[in-house]
Amino acid sequence: MRLPVLLLAAALLSGCGLELPGQPAPVAAAPGLPVPAGAQEATVVRLVDGDTVQLRGRGTGPLPAEPTRVRVLLVDTPEVHGEQECFGEQASERAADLLPDGSKVRVEADRDPEDRFGRALLHVWNADGVNVGEALVREGYATVLQIDPNERYLAAFERAEAAARNADRGLWAACG
Numbered sequence: 001m002r003l004p005v006l007l008l009a010a011a012l013l014s015g016c017g018l019e020l021p022g023q024p025a026p027v028a029a030a031p032g033l034p035v036p037a038g039a040q041e042a043t044v045v046r047l048v049d050g051d052t053v054q055l056r057g058r059g060t061g062p063l064p065a066e067p068t069r070v071r072v073l074l075v076d077t078p079e080v081h082g083e084q085e086c087f088g089e090q091a092s093e094r095a096a097d098l099l100p101d102g103s104k105v106r107v108e109a110d111r112d113p114e115d116r117f118g119r120a121l122l123h124v125w126n127a128d129g130v131n132v133g134e135a136l137v138r139e140g141y142a143t144v145l146q147i148d149p150n151e152r153y154l155a156a157f158e159r160a161e162a163a164a165r166n167a168d169r170g171l172w173a174a175c176g
Helices: 004-015 089-099 132-138 155-166
Strands: 041-050 052-058 069-071 074-076 106-113 120-125 143-145
Touching: 052 106, 052 120, 069 089, 069 132, 074 132, 074 155, 089 132, 120 132, 120 155, 143 155
Parallel strands: 069 120
Antiparallel strands: 041 052, 041 106, 052 069, 074 143, 106 120
């Protein structure tokens, strides 16, 4: 009797087969978006919302050592500040799961380093090697938003969005 209980506990702790109704199952790193060899290491200072995070850079790269607001490239999550939008809280919660405060990440710049609000524009991979933006899109927490001329990984993000939309994941099911 004890062995089945231990196996069930191990399966639950590992996330095996664990999917909550109405919530997309977390997914693993996308094979097409490995962490680039030259990506800068950074530390998560705090999450602002689903597509904006404050990071502190380490070593050489696009981020300085002081906390910097970063817009995650190629994603748009529903708003949680001001006028709240459908699925915004869920998107921010999922982003917080992917980018916990104090965790290490890797970042890579694309072609345009900054948006009109002064935020750094970066691709972000978490400590598990998951491209955060692509995971949010693939799981249905975000839509693709290209800020010209940044288009590296755009095709992969568009495929992820189409798959999420076709499967009615996340905001595609909840927000009509």
